[in-house]
Amino acid sequence: MARGQSARLDQKKLLADPILVTTIIVLIVFLTLFILYPLAILLVDAVVGESGPTLSVLQRVLAMPSFETAISNTLVLGLFVGIVATLIGLLFAYVEVYVNLKSRFMSGLFKLVSMLPVVSPPFVLSLSVILLFGKAGLITRTLLGIYDNNVYGFWGIALVQTLTFFPVCYMMFRGLLRNIDPSLEEAARDMGASRWKVFTSVTLPLILPGMGNAFLVSFMESIADFANPMIIGGSYDTLATSIYLQITGAYDKQGASAMSCVLLGITLIMFIVQKYVLERKSTATLTGKAARGRMLITDNSVRIPLSVLCGAVAIFVVALYICVPFGALFKTWGYDYSLTPKWFIQVFTLHHGFEAFADSFGLSLIAAPLTALLSMVIAYLVVKRRFAGRGFIEFVSMLAMAVPGTVLGVGFIRGFSSGVFHTGFMQGLYGTAAILVIVFIVRSLPTGTRSGISALRQIDKSIEESAYDMGANSFQVFMTVTLPLIKDSFLSGLVTAFVRSITAISAVILLVTPQTLMITVQINEYAEKGAYGIACAFATILIIITYARQERGGVTHGQGEEGCASRAHLQDLPGSQDQEGFLRRSRCQLGDCAWRVCDAAGALRLRKDHHPAHDRWLREPG
Amino acid sequence: MIAGFESPDEGQIYLGGEPINDLTPNKRDTAMVFQSYALLPHYNIFDNVAYGLKIRKLPAEEIREKVTRILGMVGLEGMEDRMTNQLSGGQQQRVALARALVIEPSVLLFDEPLSNLDAKLRVEMRTEVRRIQQEAGITAVYVTHDQSEAMAIADRIIVMKRGVIDQVGDPHAVYYRPVDEFVADFIGESNFLRGKLAEKDGDAGIVAVEGHNVEVDGVRGHSVGDDVTLVLRPEAATLADEGVLHCKVKLSRFMGSYQNYQVMVGDTLVKIQDFNPKTHKIYEVGDEAFVSFTRGDVHAL
Numbered sequence: 001m002a003r004g005q006s007a008r009l010d011q012k013k014l015l016a017d018p019i020l021v022t023t024i025i026v027l028i029v030f031l032t033l034f035i036l037y038p039l040a041i042l043l044v045d046a047v048v049g050e051s052g053p054t055l056s057v058l059q060r061v062l063a064m065p066s067f068e069t070a071i072s073n074t075l076v077l078g079l080f081v082g083i084v085a086t087l088i089g090l091l092f093a094y095v096e097v098y099v100n101l102k103s104r105f106m107s108g109l110f111k112l113v114s115m116l117p118v119v120s121p122p123f124v125l126s127l128s129v130i131l132l133f134g135k136a137g138l139i140t141r142t143l144l145g146i147y148d149n150n151v152y153g154f155w156g157i158a159l160v161q162t163l164t165f166f167p168v169c170y171m172m173f174r175g176l177l178r179n180i181d182p183s184l185e186e187a188a189r190d191m192g193a194s195r196w197k198v199f200t201s202v203t204l205p206l207i208l209p210g211m212g213n214a215f216l217v218s219f220m221e222s223i224a225d226f227a228n229p230m231i232i233g234g235s236y237d238t239l240a241t242s243i244y245l246q247i248t249g250a251y252d253k254q255g256a257s258a259m260s261c262v263l264l265g266i267t268l269i270m271f272i273v274q275k276y277v278l279e280r281k282s283t284a285t286l287t288g289k290a291a292r293g294r295m296l297i298t299d300n301s302v303r304i305p306l307s308v309l310c311g312a313v314a315i316f317v318v319a320l321y322i323c324v325p326f327g328a329l330f331k332t333w334g335y336d337y338s339l340t341p342k343w344f345i346q347v348f349t350l351h352h353g354f355e356a357f358a359d360s361f362g363l364s365l366i367a368a369p370l371t372a373l374l375s376m377v378i379a380y381l382v383v384k385r386r387f388a389g390r391g392f393i394e395f396v397s398m399l400a401m402a403v404p405g406t407v408l409g410v411g412f413i414r415g416f417s418s419g420v421f422h423t424g425f426m427q428g429l430y431g432t433a434a435i436l437v438i439v440f441i442v443r444s445l446p447t448g449t450r451s452g453i454s455a456l457r458q459i460d461k462s463i464e465e466s467a468y469d470m471g472a473n474s475f476q477v478f479m480t481v482t483l484p485l486i487k488d489s490f491l492s493g494l495v496t497a498f499v500r501s502i503t504a505i506s507a508v509i510l511l512v513t514p515q516t517l518m519i520t521v522q523i524n525e526y527a528e529k530g531a532y533g534i535a536c537a538f539a540t541i542l543i544i545i546t547y548a549r550q551e552r553g554g555v556t557h558g559q560g561e562e563g564c565a566s567r568a569h570l571q572d573l574p575g576s577q578d579q580e581g582f583l584r585r586s587r588c589q590l591g592d593c594a595w596r597v598c599d600a601a602g603a604l605r606l607r608k609d610h611h612p613a614h615d616r617w618l619r620e621p622g
Numbered sequence: 623m624i625a626g627f628e629s630p631d632e633g634q635i636y637l638g639g640e641p642i643n644d645l646t647p648n649k650r651d652t653a654m655v656f657q658s659y660a661l662l663p664h665y666n667i668f669d670n671v672a673y674g675l676k677i678r679k680l681p682a683e684e685i686r687e688k689v690t691r692i693l694g695m696v697g698l699e700g701m702e703d704r705m706t707n708q709l710s711g712g713q714q715q716r717v718a719l720a721r722a723l724v725i726e727p728s729v730l731l732f733d734e735p736l737s738n739l740d741a742k743l744r745v746e747m748r749t750e751v752r753r754i755q756q757e758a759g760i761t762a763v764y765v766t767h768d769q770s771e772a773m774a775i776a777d778r779i780i781v782m783k784r785g786v787i788d789q790v791g792d793p794h795a796v797y798y799r800p801v802d803e804f805v806a807d808f809i810g811e812s813n814f815l816r817g818k819l820a821e822k823d824g825d826a827g828i829v830a831v832e833g834h835n836v837e838v839d840g841v842r843g844h845s846v847g848d849d850v851t852l853v854l855r856p857e858a859a860t861l862a863d864e865g866v867l868h869c870k871v872k873l874s875r876f877m878g879s880y881q882n883y884q885v886m887v888g889d890t891l892v893k894i895q896d897f898n899p900k901t902h903k904i905y906e907v908g909d910e911a912f913v914s915f916t917r918g919d920v921h922a923l
Binding site: 005006007009010012013016017460462463465466467468469470471472473476480481484485487 | 625626627628629630631632643644645646647648649650652653654656657658660661662663664673674677678718721725
């Protein structure tokens, strides 16, 4: 009973703080409506048919040979990328932390490699790999004279994803290795262990949980990745692209929901293992900071091969990124390498460049401060306050990290296209720019919240208590004390949210309407069509924007290309008809291009319920 | 709990006669000086002190005047524009105090405010805190583990044991008339002499300790034959060639202001601090002597 009074009073005091209570309720509603509800509706879609609960949708989807292939493709790809990215990341981190590189050039190169994937849209590397190794590739065709090299497919995606995701592993390992107390390894050396023995018996066991962590993170990134498989995947379909196709090509929203559930299930398991098993283990083995400096390896027999290896990989990555602006500057890639500004001019004259940049920029500009503020508020509540629902808020905002963009996109379509629970309530939201802003917020929320939480943990609780004690209410305390103290984290959250939003594609591509032009969607479109000059021009401008923002504050991902086919080159592929036999998924027979939607006769035609996102590229001249 | 950051398991807290259990910290008319000072690191001294006044939406002119006056009181005039990290520990302490004082709360709360300062500064600051608090005339509740700090600062001392009040009283009462061994041991150093009440005449009596008769007062509550524990403060006793308890010297150490002895009275270890030792006879280890004190120097529990 004694405990009861204490708890009751705590609750009473909480309720006496209307601002706090309102904030909590608004947050819970927001998280439920825009994260939990769309995911729940997918599950409902997958198991409830017109006549009650049924497994027929799942059975139908699972019976599709194409879906089976997609699952195994996705897993094989994730496994490969996860392992290779982890190993390369570890190598880079080890070389940076343990080896005396003796050169400014190398450390600059390392820094560049860790930063590039953050400022570029996540699919830029696909463009440059096609530019270098595609049929009209600079290396394959111009230098080596190979005319039929096919980069599309497993090896293309694997290469691009590995190069895109290994810097994340590299940065994770760098943090881990720096936290190892050098005296541990010196003790082993002192007792006579060789350097290799020290690595295998001391260093490796210490970072083992971290390796698991890095593997899972890159695995998740790989299987959630939409744009790269889309651009460079060719006929190698992954779950993310299959879902997209199912909804835009086959109009099978139920099937897409069922597929989304499968993808979500995989990422959720990974996420839970990563968050609740590995992250804990990892911090348990490595606590505190290295007590003093580490004796760097100066031995040339180790130093030179490692530097050359890392240097070569790093230069390759940087070269790929450099390809993109050049892709936009050459007249016709592969044939005519004379410089021309025509692609950049065309972006703005022919291809609604201004509108696309204005929309992308504007919406990201709206979403970024909202995301940053929201994530700081969540972090504040999670770290500093005790209330019922705290665990819910923390879990759901972190859960968003495990949800692939494509899945979220499908969830939003199913959840809002006919209103909440198909009642028509909030139906007005669907198809507007507002829903894109919400998607941006949901997608960037976990990163912001995470950085906010770690920043807030460093602030002594009594500083805020002193402000309360002086008579300030929750809102005043947050605005006058908490926010100024985590200003840096807030600003970097702002920039990260902006960069993530402006480079986002996977969920957005499912939700855009002709009224809104998004740069990333444009890039993807032109890249698919093989209009690489235009795609590169878009991507170059996008990288410049994100880089500029980045320099003034904070973190993220992105990418672009040029190309090929006209409608005449589209041909039906057998067996790709959707249920109604109306629209088909076809593959371009010429050039470096992915697939289109066209009708049975091979002519592009719109269906009444055709997804508005594709109006534009169907109208696009060949 | 008084400030409102924790909630009591049972009971009601009153402030100025009003129950405040339900109030959130910002609605309570309290001001706290935190152990870590909890100064707002992004504000300068002036803004830190003015914080509570700004929250109360006082006119800027009045705020300026009050802050200037209070900074004068704590001896920080002219430092308004400094940032908190440009101050020493003692100065930060004064800012925290000024910030709490300036809003003129009904009660001032101190949570071990001096524990982060070095020993010398701590002694200096506690007299300062006392002076400023008296000058401001605000009731203060001061939490400390340092008994000498409590003695130096308090009008009334409340000794708490496991969250329960053990004794309430002025410093004299707590020091000379502790209610139990916990208080006697916690406030100052104590020797506990265990014996049996042999004779009793009203409040006076004789207690048999290790075969010696000790005359004491304050045994009204006991009856003859009861076990009685006597509290003897180390500075209240001296060693002499004759006295109350016969003893053997186990340790004798010159400490400057006093000679530190540990002696055995039978099986009981007794600590003695003999002040200003150069005027006294010094006993060496192994010497036999007597512990000497008067009946007013022992307190029967």
